Amino acid sequence: MLRSPFFCFIILLFLFSCKEKKVVNIDTEPTRKEALALRGKGIEYFNKQNFNAAFHEFTQSKALYETLKDSANIAWILTQIASIQQVNGDYYGSKETATEALNYVKKKSPYTGSINKILGIADKELSLYDDAIFYYKEATNNYTDPVEKQGSLSNIAAVYIQQKKYNNAIALLEFLLSKKLLNERDQADRKSRFMDNLGYAYFKKGMDKKGFSLMNQALKIRNEIKDTYGSIESYLHLADYYAKKDIKKSNENALMAYNISTKLNSIDERLEALQILISNDHSAQNNKYVQKYFTLNDSIIKVRNKFKNKFAKIKYDSKKEKDENVKLRLEKAENQLSLQKDKYLRIVFAIAFIFLVILIAILIRYYRNKNRAIEFRTSYNTETRIAKKIHDELANDVYHVIAFAESQQLSMESTKENLLQKLDDIYGRVRGISRENNRIDTGIDFTNSIKEMLSAFNTGERNIMTTNLESIDWEIIDDIKKITISRVLQELMVNMKKHSGANLVVIKFESDQKSILINYTDNGKGSEKTKIVKNGLQNMESRIQAVKGTIDFDTEPDKGFRVKISVPK
Numbered sequence: 001m002l003r004s005p006f007f008c009f010i011i012l013l014f015l016f017s018c019k020e021k022k023v024v025n026i027d028t029e030p031t032r033k034e035a036l037a038l039r040g041k042g043i044e045y046f047n048k049q050n051f052n053a054a055f056h057e058f059t060q061s062k063a064l065y066e067t068l069k070d071s072a073n074i075a076w077i078l079t080q081i082a083s084i085q086q087v088n089g090d091y092y093g094s095k096e097t098a099t100e101a102l103n104y105v106k107k108k109s110p111y112t113g114s115i116n117k118i119l120g121i122a123d124k125e126l127s128l129y130d131d132a133i134f135y136y137k138e139a140t141n142n143y144t145d146p147v148e149k150q151g152s153l154s155n156i157a158a159v160y161i162q163q164k165k166y167n168n169a170i171a172l173l174e175f176l177l178s179k180k181l182l183n184e185r186d187q188a189d190r191k192s193r194f195m196d197n198l199g200y201a202y203f204k205k206g207m208d209k210k211g212f213s214l215m216n217q218a219l220k221i222r223n224e225i226k227d228t229y230g231s232i233e234s235y236l237h238l239a240d241y242y243a244k245k246d247i248k249k250s251n252e253n254a255l256m257a258y259n260i261s262t263k264l265n266s267i268d269e270r271l272e273a274l275q276i277l278i279s280n281d282h283s284a285q286n287n288k289y290v291q292k293y294f295t296l297n298d299s300i301i302k303v304r305n306k307f308k309n310k311f312a313k314i315k316y317d318s319k320k321e322k323d324e325n326v327k328l329r330l331e332k333a334e335n336q337l338s339l340q341k342d343k344y345l346r347i348v349f350a351i352a353f354i355f356l357v358i359l360i361a362i363l364i365r366y367y368r369n370k371n372r373a374i375e376f377r378t379s380y381n382t383e384t385r386i387a388k389k390i391h392d393e394l395a396n397d398v399y400h401v402i403a404f405a406e407s408q409q410l411s412m413e414s415t416k417e418n419l420l421q422k423l424d425d426i427y428g429r430v431r432g433i434s435r436e437n438n439r440i441d442t443g444i445d446f447t448n449s450i451k452e453m454l455s456a457f458n459t460g461e462r463n464i465m466t467t468n469l470e471s472i473d474w475e476i477i478d479d480i481k482k483i484t485i486s487r488v489l490q491e492l493m494v495n496m497k498k499h500s501g502a503n504l505v506v507i508k509f510e511s512d513q514k515s516i517l518i519n520y521t522d523n524g525k526g527s528e529k530t531k532i533v534k535n536g537l538q539n540m541e542s543r544i545q546a547v548k549g550t551i552d553f554d555t556e557p558d559k560g561f562r563v564k565i566s567v568p569k
Contacts, residue, residue, distance in 0.1 A: 028068055031064055031067060031068060032064075032068060032070075034064055035061045035064035035065050035068065035070075035073070036061075038057050038058075038060045038061035038064065039057070039058070039061040039073070039077065041053075041057040042054045042055075042056075042057035042058040042061060042077070042080065043080075045057060046058075046080060046084070051084045051087055051088060054080070054084060055081060055084050058077045058080050058081050058084075059081065061073075061077055062074055062077045062078065062081075065077065071104040071105070072104075072105075072109075072111075074101075074104045075101045075104040075105045075109065075111045075115075076111060078097050078098070078100055078101035078104070078115075079098065079101055079111060079114050079115055079118060081097050082094045082095075082097040082098040082101065082115075082118045083118065085097060086118065086121060086122060086125075091122040091125045091126050092122075092126075094118060094121075094122045095119060095122045095123070098115050098118045098119050098122070099119070101115050102115055108142075112138075112139075112142040113139045113142035113143040113148060113152070114139075116135045116136070116138040116139035116142060117135070117136070117139040117151075117152060117155070119131075119135040120132045120133075120134075120135035120136040120138075120139060120152075120155060121155070123135060124155075124158075124159055124162070127162075129159050129162055129163050132155075132159050133156055133159050133160075136152050136153075136155045136156045136159070137152075137156065139152040140152040140153055140156075146179075146181060147181070147187070147190070150176055150179065150181070150182075150190065151190070153172060153175075153176055154172075154173070154176060154190075154193065154194055154197065156172060157169045157172040157173045157176075157197060157201075158197060160172065160201075161197065161200065161201055161204065164204070166201045166202075166204050166205040167205070169197070169198075169201040170198060170201050170202065170205070173194050173197055173198040173201065174198065176194050177191070177194050177195065177198065182194070188221055188224075188225045188227075189222070189225060189227045189230055191221065192218045192219075192221040192222045192225075192227065192230060192234075193218070193230060193233070195214050195215075195217055195218040195221070196214070196215055196218035196219070196222075196230075196233060196234050196237060198214050199211045199212065199213065199214025199215035199216075199217075199218060199237070200215060200237045200240075200241075202214065203215070203237075203240075203241050208241070211241070212241060215234060215237050215238055215241065216238075218234055219231060219234035219235070219238070222234055228260060228264065229260075229264055229266070231256075231260060232257050232260050232261050232264075232266060232269045233269075235253045235254070235256045235257035235260070235273075236253070236254070236257045236269065236272055236273060236276070238250075238253040239251070239253035239254040239257060239273070239276045240276065243276065243279070243280060247280050247281075250276065250280050251276075251277060251280055251281065254273045254274075254276040254277045254280070255273070255277070257269060257272070257273040258270055258273035258274065258277070261273060271293065274289050274292055274293040275293065277289045278290055278293060397422070397426050398426060400422075401419070401422045401423060401426065404418075404419065404422065405419060440482070440483050440486045440487075442479040442482045442483060444475075446474050446482055446486075447469055447470050447474065449486070450466075450469060450485075450486060450489065451466070451469070453486065453489070453490055453493075454466060454489065454493065454507070456493075457493045457496070457497060457505075461503055462502065462503050462504075462505070463503065463504050463505070464493075464505045464507070465504075465505065465506050465507070466506075466507045466508075466509070467506070467507070467508045467509065468508060468509040468510060468511075469507075469509050471509070471511070472509055472511045472516060473511075476569060477516065477569060478547075480547060481516075481547050481549075481567055481568075484543045484544065484546065484547050484549075484567070485516070485518070485565075485567060487543055488540045488543050488544060488551075488565065489507070489518075489520075491539060491540050492520055492540070492563060493505075495537070496522055496524065496561070499524075499527075500522050500524025500525065500526075500561055501524050501525050502522035502523050502524030502525075502560070502561070503523065504522065504523045505520070505521070505522040506519075506520075506521045506522075507519070507520050507521075508521075511569075514568060514569060515549075515566045515567060515568050515569060516566070516567045516568075516569060517564070517565070517566055518563075518564075518565040518566075518567075519562070519563075519564055519565075520561075520562065520563040520564075520565070521560060521561075521562050522560050522561050523560045524560055524561050525557070525558060526555040526556050526557050526558060526559050526560050526561050527555055527556075527557060527561075528555075528556075528557060529553070529555060529556075537553060544565060544567065547567055547568070548568055549565065549566055549567040549568060550565070550566045551563065551564070551565050551566075552564045
């Protein structure tokens with residue numbers, strides 16, 4: 001059959017039917033609308049500075065765009081998330097998010113400039129100044145808008161000031177201020193920032209007069225255009241300028257920066273202002289600023305750690321929800337795929353199904369025949385053993401009783417008693433054989449029947465002990481297996497009585513999730529493994545194999561006899 005063309009045809013059809021499933025295009029418009037709505041909510045919350053809610057909405061939107069494989073929206077959302085992380089002081093997290101965003105953009109994408117700018121800001125705040133300059137330069141090269149290029153270059157100048165490379169900062173800022181673009185009205189805030197940083201660089205280089213003039217001009221412009229947030233930086237720079245010239249004016253500027261940053265909830269600027277006040281004031285008033293500094297610093301650390309933990313949980317929940325949504329979409333796609341199967345595929349599956357049914361039927365028949373052969377061999381061995389036992393133990397005795405009755409005068413009382421005694425002995429042996437092969441109760445009295453059978457082999461000289469018999473849940477065990485266990489134990493007892501000469505037998509029952517384990521041990525004389533009487537033992541092996549169990553015999557001369565039995569539940 002294995003070489004027949006029909007069989008080969010069936011196999012080919014079966015393999016063809018198992019080919020990889022085709023992906024079914026499903027309607028993505030509802031998902032796209034939901035992702036866009038979540039993104040809109042995120043923008044709304046971001047503009048209101050509700051960064052916690054914005055982070056949640058952006059994360060949910062990103063998960064949906066991932067299912068749509070919309071790289072552009074994923075990249076944009078990741079830049080917003082990175083910005084939120086920076087607002088809350090999570091610069092390492094911000095770098096991780098921005099780096100992830102780079103995986104979704106091409107080299108000349110509109111988003112690469114923003115991403116590199118975010119990486120630059122993070123490295124600057126982490127005092128990784130060389131890395132910050134590298135990313136700011138990358139951002140400058142990425143931007144096509146001249147205004148964005150100017151902003152990125154000014155960030156490089158700010159890092160130069162941090163590195164005390166004042167000449168580099170001055171050259172770059174003077175180059176930026178020379179551009180006509182800054183003369184436009186809407187660029188006043190940018191121009192004032194460049195002027196302020198340039199003045200601060202001159203001051204730090206030792207050119208106090210020129211530096212003071214530029215910083216004052218920048219503050220005047222900022223106040224005119226009501227750039228309140230920008231004015232904080234001007235007051236901080238002036239406070240630093242006056243620190244070694246006029247402590248009173250330095251404190252006035254530092255307090256202005258502190259009050260404005262408090263009103264705008266700008267934590268880092270408040271801390272910087274307090275640092276200046278603390279360094280300027282060595283009186284009792286200083287303790288108040290020190291206390292404020294440490295209280296504010298501890299508070300911001302706690303708040304930022306809380307944000308980090310919150311963001312981590314939102315990410316985890318979003319990933320979990322995304323995985324569940326992907327699973328549901330896959331299930332939906334698979335359902336649609338199954339509905340779209342054409343007639344030919346259904347025929348192929350039907351043929352494959354028929355083939356499988358035939359194969360299963362053949363296997364079932366094979367194993368049934370195999371089990372029947374084992375059962376037949378077990379029954380045959382049992383019948384042979386009973387016949388041998390009747391022949392060896394009863395036939396000769398019956399013959400002697402017949403001869404005795406024929407040769408003796410039965411009228412004599414002593415002769416009658418002797419005859420009755422012999423018949424009673426034969427009757428007892430018949431009952432013993434019957435008991436060994438009678439019906440076994442597999443119901444609720446199964447454990448009692450096992451105990452009664454084992455107790456029949458108990459004598460004054462021989463002690464049989466059982467442990468854990470009742471701890472096993474026999475109700476879940478198949479009746480055939482119970483009968484097998486009972487018969488095997490009975491044959492072990494008969495084998496022990498005939499050949500072992502043991503005065504102590506221990507039978508230990510155990511159970512695990514898959515099997516019942518029986519350990520039999522006696523202290524009999526044992527024997528060489530090669531000299532074990534095989535008839536009874538082979539019968540036991542056949543019985544155990546019939547229920548797919550295992551049995552192992554272990555014996556040595558003068559070291560007793562041990563058997564390990566395992567029967568599947």
